[in-house]
Amino acid sequence: MVKQLSERLDATFAALADPTRRGMLATLAHGEATVSDLAAPYEMSLAAASKHVKKLENAGLVSREVKGRTHICRLDATxxxxxxxxxxxxxxxxxxxxxxxxxxxxxxxxxxxxxxxxxx
Amino acid sequence: MVKQLSERLDATFAALADPTRRGMLATLAHGEATVSDLAAPYEMSLAAASKHVKKLENAGLVSREVKGRTHICRLDATxxxxxxxxxxxxxxxxxxxxxxxxxxxxxxxxxxxxxxxxxx
DNA sequence: TCAATTGTCAACCATTTGGTTAAATATAAA
DNA sequence: TTTATATTTAACCAAATGGTTGACAATTGA
The missing domain is CATH 1.20.5 (Single alpha-helices involved in coiled-coils or other helix-helix interfaces)
Known part of the structure; x- marks a missing residue:
């Protein structure tokens, strides 16, 4: 099910409207990172950080490759x-x-x- | 009280993450408009539309000039x-x-x- | 095999969001 | 003055958001 442009913009702008998630994208600009890598700079629980990553992924800003027990995340700027x-x-x-x-x-x-x- | 860049980005992206508000900005791209003008295309109440305008204004995307009983809104692209x-x-x-x-x-x-x- | 690591999921909570209706305010028009 | 118009505000509601903790699943290492 491919979202319409308007819905993609909704999700993209909403994902960008949070400093934690923008920070995660900044981390990913250096290269791929695991969920733990992305969570490291923040004081919140890993579960909370994981939700942020999921939101970035749902918006299509981040892609994920599950490799063993780690999830490798990459920036997808489409x-x-x-x-x-x-x-x-x-x-x-x-x-x-x-x-x-x-x-x-x-x-x-x-x-x-x-x-x-x-x-x- | 001037907001930091990060907070301005929070507010701006959050304001853009809604199709009604993006539509209002599209209306304003044609030129100035009153709150009623901005509300007209939508089925929601004027009070609801008024809240959207306020959110755009708080983000700094829209400026307002109160002129008699009407409020004239303009796009501010800063x-x-x-x-x-x-x-x-x-x-x-x-x-x-x-x-x-x-x-x-x-x-x-x-x-x-x-x-x-x-x-x- | 047993323990540690990586990450998600479920349940919960407080706050925010986006909508409603009704009342209040201010101005303009009759 | 009275009435109509433009807009905001207040009180309320349901759903979404962003956080927590604890349990679970999968993988890796000892």
């Missing part, structure tokens, strides 16, 4: 890319507004110049 | 830019750009240092 693209649209919108502002200012100064020309 | 930059670091990692990965790790450790400084 859904993260969707989140990045979502925010990018609004960034571009904002940049566009700023461009429009620049354009407005340019037009204003151009008008002034034209007026000055008329006065010459 | 914190969105932070979220965009955060996802960008990991998205670049996924794209296999090792130089970007280095930069991401540097930024991450710098971020930690800055936050540690703030905590002292």
């Amino acid at each position: 859904v993260l890319r969707e989140a990045h693209e979502w925010t990018e649209r609004y960034q571009k919108f904002w940049a566009g507004r700023l461009d429009a502002l620049e354009a407005a200012l340019k037009t204003a100064s151009l008008e002034k110049k034209l007026e000055n020309l008329d006065n010459e | 914190v969105l830019r932070e979220a965009h930059e955060w996802t960008e670091r990991y998205q670049k990692f996924w794209a296999g750009r090792l130089d970007a990965l280095e930069a991401a790790l540097k930024t991450a450790s710098l971020e930690k240092k800055l936050e540690n400084l703030d905590n002292e």
